[in-house]
């Protein structure tokens with residue numbers, strides 16, 4: 001079988017044997033994967049994302065169960081499954097060891113491989129209406145957005161939410177916000193992308209590149225109150241911008257690291273606004289199942305911008321790095 005590994009901060013295609021299945025493990029033939037911003041951090045070896053040894057990258061994939069170990073009882077041959085980002089966080093609060101094993105990161109292999117073998121709890125069946133390609137977009141981007149917009153949110157129908165940019169997480173946040181009936185203010189650096197979110201039902205759009213006063217525009221739209229929730233996929237010092245856009249007692253879902261993992265934060269404003277800053281770390285399997293159910297009921301289709309073949313993997317990563325995509329980038333095997 002073929003797989004990509006990270007060697008000296010480069011992706012290299014290699015030929016290797018299909019791994020053997022132990023009693024509690026499952027062999028899956030991967031049909032498609034999708035890329036996340038994190039996959040760039042891992043492959044380029046940035047900070048704590050740098051792999052400790054040769055590593056198969058990419059956390060998110062979908063495929064068919066080919067073989068199961070003797071002790072496996074939740075899956076059978078032929079099942080259509082996706083990977084899970086943090087398989088050991090099955091349910092309940094995020095605590096202790098639950099987030100220790102995450103796929104395609106510094107310490108554990110991912111799914112950019114024709115076949116993968118992982119413990120049974122690494123996979124989850126997905127609804128029939130989704131293709132492998134569509135399902136491959138769900139484990140990180142969709143679940144993170146679902147966690148922020150639905151699980152952690154206390155918004156009611158008609159409350160306002162600010163979505164930043166049109167990458168993978170923000171597009172799913174848009175779809176779940178529509179489902180929940182929120183008033184959506186969506187920003188982007190591109191007028192073409194804003195035209196698309198507008199055609200999909202965004203209530204207000206702002207080009208943050210062309211408008212240096214984009215925060216004032218957010219305040220104008222909300223009659224100077226600010227929004228009830230910001231889904232902050234940028235992080236770092238950008239948290240201050242999110243705070244300025246926030247209504248008193250609003251919530252900032254702290255998700256992104258595009259502006260780094262540290263910042264100088266206006267703590268006075270956090271206090272005066274009684275702001276709630278809520279970190280988001282993808283989500284649990286239990287949340288994932290709730291999300292899949294809701295998506296199935298409403299037949300929500302992931303927004304896929306571009307699909308590459310397995311041999312075009314390097315081009316797919318280049319495209320991700322350029323940041324011109326709208327929604328998700330997939331690789332089909």
Ligand SMILES: NC(=O)c1ccc[n+]([C@@H]2O[C@H](COP(=O)([O-])OP(=O)(O)OC[C@H]3O[C@@H](n4cnc5c(N)ncnc54)[C@H](OP(=O)(O)O)[C@@H]3O)[C@@H](O)[C@H]2O)c1
Pocket residue numbers: 035036037038140141144164165166167168169170187188189190193208233234254255256257258280281282283320323324325327
């Ligand atoms: N905490 C978690 O559990 C978790 C989970 C998933 C992702 N993340 C993080 O969340 C971030 C987004 O991930 P992703 O996979 O959705 O990324 P992505 O698909 O690569 O999206 C990047 C998009 O962000 C927008 N953007 C960049 N700078 C911006 C700015 N200053 N203001 C507004 N928008 C800006 C751009 O959209 P436009 O082209 O429209 O301007 C860009 O296309 C990353 O930092 C990722 O590591 C965290």
